[in-house]
Amino acid sequence: MSESDIWFCGKAFRVVVSQTLLAAGLGGIVGAFGTYAVRLLRHRQRERTQQARLRRALIAEMATMTGLTRDRDKISPKELPTSHIVSTVVFENNSDKIGLLTESETEALIQFYSYAHLVRTQLDYSRSLLFEANHPEHLDFSHFHDNIKKLEALWEATLKELLANSSEMNEVELPNGDGVISPHKGTSSTDS
Template identity: 35%
Template sequence: MAGIATGLVLGSLVGAVATAAGSYFVFRRRRRAETDHLRLAFRTELEALSYVADLAEEGRYEALAASVEPPQVYENNADRVGHLTDDEVEALVAFYTDLYWLRDQQDIEDKKERADEVAREWHEAVEAVRAAG
């Protein structure tokens, strides 16, 4: 009788451990897929924002300030940025923070150095996302 009870307990424990391990691996795989999709979305948005770096490098600051559109991927996924690597988070937050600053500028002529910084941060964000992917 004790052998049967021990067998039932051990069977239950093995089943519970197997279920927990399986759930954990499914969770990790799903999280990795979400992170990969998020990274791809940021890479796509950053590539679409390449005009920011191009206009800054050409010195067309007025056109740059007037052409910035709200970044949809960042706005819709800001709460999920923490799933990315530390380098990606740092580069993305720095770039998007300055992109918002740039978008709100009325007179940018006296702020050219900061606009050039936005172009540099764009390059860093692109490199961080590519390196992690």
């Protein structure tokens, strides 16, 4: 046993501490810290797993949007493109988890999907105008070609950002043989 004086409010108190009590207290502190460290590591591992799954799902959703590039050049200025060129199901169902991704990924995703929503809203409104028009042949929808070009650029930049941060994927083969996209280059056709 050891004795020591502890001063509290100007008075000395003699405390007798046994080595067993000291060892038990120290063991409890070390044990609590160890438990906390293990829980923290497990939490971070779960977060990384969720992040990777979310990134994979978003890459898969975006890889199916090849209609952006394929259909744009086939549509005349008098026609409206389909509003189904952009799928938002994965993004909408996981919007509460977007914060798991990097800041640059989050920013790119929000820019792309916000602009996609705007284009879809404009398309729906233009369809209603087309339906109600007395002379639909006089309507000009060429501005949608510019909107889709911008949407296409945002799509490619967002997909590249997701791929750049993916530890599992470094390029995506687009469906229907439309090419490959990677963070280091643009869309390249598989035909060339």
